[in-house]
Amino acid sequence: MDIAILGAGCSGASLAYFLADAGFLGRIHLFDRRTDFSQEQRWCSWGPVPKRLSGLVSASWDRWRIVSGNAEVVCSLPERPYLHVHAPEFYERMHDRLRRHPNVRLHLGCSVESVTPTGLRGEIRRVAADFGDYDVDLVFDGRPSAENMEATRGSGEISLLQSFAGLVVESSEAAFDPDTVTLMDFGAGDSPELSFVYVLPFSAHRALVESTAFSGDGIAYDEHERRVENYLKKLGAGAYTVESRESGCIPMTTRKLPRMSDERHIMIGAAGGATRPSSGYAFVHILRQSETLAGSLMRGEHTWRRPIPRKYGLLDAVFLDALEDSPAHARESFLRMFGRVPTGALVRFLSGDSSLCDDLAVVAALDKTPFVAAAARRVKASMLGAEERR
Template identity: 35%
Template sequence: MDGGRVPVDDTADVVIVGGGAAGLSLAHQLTRTGSLAVTVVEPPPGPARPAERTWCYWDQGLGDFGEAVSASWSGLRVHGADGHPVTVDPAPLRYLMLRSAAFEQLVHSRLARSPRGRILRATAEAVRDVAHGAEVRCTTPDGRTLTLGARHVFDSRPPRTLPVARTRLLQHFRGWFVRTAGDRFDPAVADLMDFRVPQPRHGLAFGYVLPLAPDRALVEYTGFSRTPLTTAAYEEALGAYTRTTLRLGPLTVEAAEQGVIPMTDARFPRRVGRSVFRIGTAGGATRPATGYTFAAVQRQSRAIAASLLRDGRARVPPPHGRRALAMDAVLLRALDTGRIDGPDFFTGLFRSTPPHRLLRFLDGATTPWEDWGIGLRVPVGPMLGTAVELPFLRRRSHPAPAAAPRPEDSP
């Protein structure tokens, strides 16, 4: 909607609000040719700026951001609740880890070399459509108010409220970057899900171990449930997991991270005005049944850039296909109602499905025939019953998950 005329302090072809994975990935794609003027509005250091995060995904190579990849693994392992491990080699895919600080530094350096890309340190206050595009009103660290004009605005800020949904779970976690007194880890194998931890009465929980060296790793405690834990509860769970299950012995916690990711069958709007779009988690890039986001963000960013560079039109495609979202909706509901046993379900998938096909399935890249074959390996009765029930359930509003504490808030 158009408002009163406001003087514009600066203009660009594209303004991107938010300098996280989605915003910077899109900026990277749009500035590669130098044909578009792109401004990224990032909050300055302070409470509005997210704490450092870890992003993981799988790919055949290192991709566009290989210089920032801090670790990768050729082997993946899942421990069933019965203690029996399943180790797979998903070649030609590898599991890759990015730390947000390294990723941001890499993309910032590329934007600095681009003649038409720039970073603006400011807090975005409002985004609106105007007659010939859109405007972003923001406040600089010294208190000045700036109005940025653009043909298109892409907003990656997390939504304050989630769209209505039939099911909403949270993937919530706390992780320790640990250093052990001796060699305790196999740097070639990442533990994606370790169900040897005590399971909650509702939902599921697992350990997650990403070795960085024989004596260093990121060790996380993760839950899928309706509500997150307190920091003290995560600390207790991590202490028990590292001592009793992993038996790591003496260790030092060098850093910690904590987060909450919505897992929901909500329909996230990707266009919220004539010239205003949402991207990243705000635009539905988070895979509902797994919480993985980074790979979908890359697909979405490439597609948006291709459209703008081809004919100047902004098209934001759905990050996930309808079939994948429908299957995720059934799984989320089955987990939320307790109709299926989460640890048995995920362990069974890894035990019965070729690893490369399973990872493509989790990324929404399998064919209907492959999906059918995987579907026959899951608890058919509970899943079919849930699928029949879903169309009759009412969608309800849910609050957005609270932001994770910043490092200085963590013990």
């Protein structure tokens, strides 16, 4: 069986890597229009990261905190630390391994234009790329699918953007607590949208300090950078040098993504619904999906599985709705969740592997009024959507 993987980003590269590592016998064509994968980016999450990739974890923290005004909640879970993977190192390791594998053809700088069924019974997929056509049995597609999202837009859907920009700085003063990640510092909470500063402390003098906002249209880069500079002043970082910059935008939406184009053309990664709508976290879901898909391909199957279990759909939609409706309530809810839910249960919930007991602990900690109102709006929106589709 020959396969094509479209996009050598996080999902495509990890799927090819797991397959190559497991001794997949067919040919693997991995395409990406990019040639340069050195752009500054990192992925953080609570893991677990598959054992084979654990060497890529370059930092980890047992403690994290949420701050809002004068209130602070500190949580700790040494058995499931918050992990940091530097994207350029990830790509270097993946692509290097894949380049040396006899079954893998790595087509970098090669854009894929279309995928069409061919063969007598349409059992072959023809991948039309910059440098020619490739006939394969299966296609895994990790290219972002903006046009598909537009096509599935329905009434009442929520669409926020998580925009962020950060600086990795080396400061003259010991401004950072190297043992504790600041997941969210809402400051005085005086901006109209939900915004906060995120700090990954690599040492007392070196950290990624990132400004993040959840809003309808995102926030300009300069405004993010201004917020980071103000935060560094507030921390008393003193003089600092900027080592690197990271920025990005992650859609947080209840809109439906296509499950797959057909049974031989399967969407993966963020394009396949691996982003958690309420948080923008995707890394751990992508790795889990790649490992599971590779396992099933090795058994001769190619069953598509939802990268994030269905039960989180409703909970995330309600959370997103409440977040859009009232940023002030959302700030309060994050504090309550981290303060009241047992840390293990909350981490499992955020990582998509929680039990029913964990889910109930999260729901019980939330302020009921805004969430019941949000749940009612979600039910109404899904009824409207069903009517529209009829």
